[in-house]
Amino acid sequence: KNEVEQSPQNLTAQEGEFITINCSYSVGISALHWLQQHPGGGIVSLFMLSSGKKKHGRLIATINIQEKHSSLHITASHPRDSAVYICAVQNPKNTGNQFYFGTGTSLTVIP
């Protein structure tokens, strides 16, 4: 079993739709990250969360530490949001941080 599970793996949406991507994890964490990877390969760090909720423009990220679950929401989706979204968690160990990555959610927004 992977330490980080994302769903769905693939998602196609019409422009304007509200989108939710889910991430569940099984390890203790000090922080959770949402990353965005565009087709060209560049990776952008969208959010880093350790509790609660963060909002940036049309993007909202929430985390429930007790349930070990995070969601990334995109409101009023746009074709430029098409990308792979990756959930990553930091698991602190005696030897330092251990990162676990989800396999990503491939989002396609159709005009």
Added chain:
Amino acid sequence: GAGVSQSPSNKVTEKGKDVELRCDPISGHTALYWYRQRLGQGLEFLIYFQGNSAPDKSGLPSDRFSAERTGESVSTLTIQRTQQEDSAVYLCASSLTEYTEAFFGQGTRLTVV
């Protein structure tokens, strides 16, 4: 700078050539991590630095890969005699200490032709 900076953003190299990828962490961050993502695969751990030392080199895929860090600052990942299978996005992250929240760079996309 304000964030983790990686250079170059994109690199195309011929098979057999050596390449160097650079990561400039946030100033004062003692921990630095390298990951890579090959096409269609998830991110995989390569190496971790605490200060200038690398306590965990377990992820380096072969002896063609090496990394160093100097001045508890910039890190260089070197790939010798590149192979097509080395094509990937190489991602760097840094954190203030090895136990605190990390910040990711934008990655370097390496293409070996």
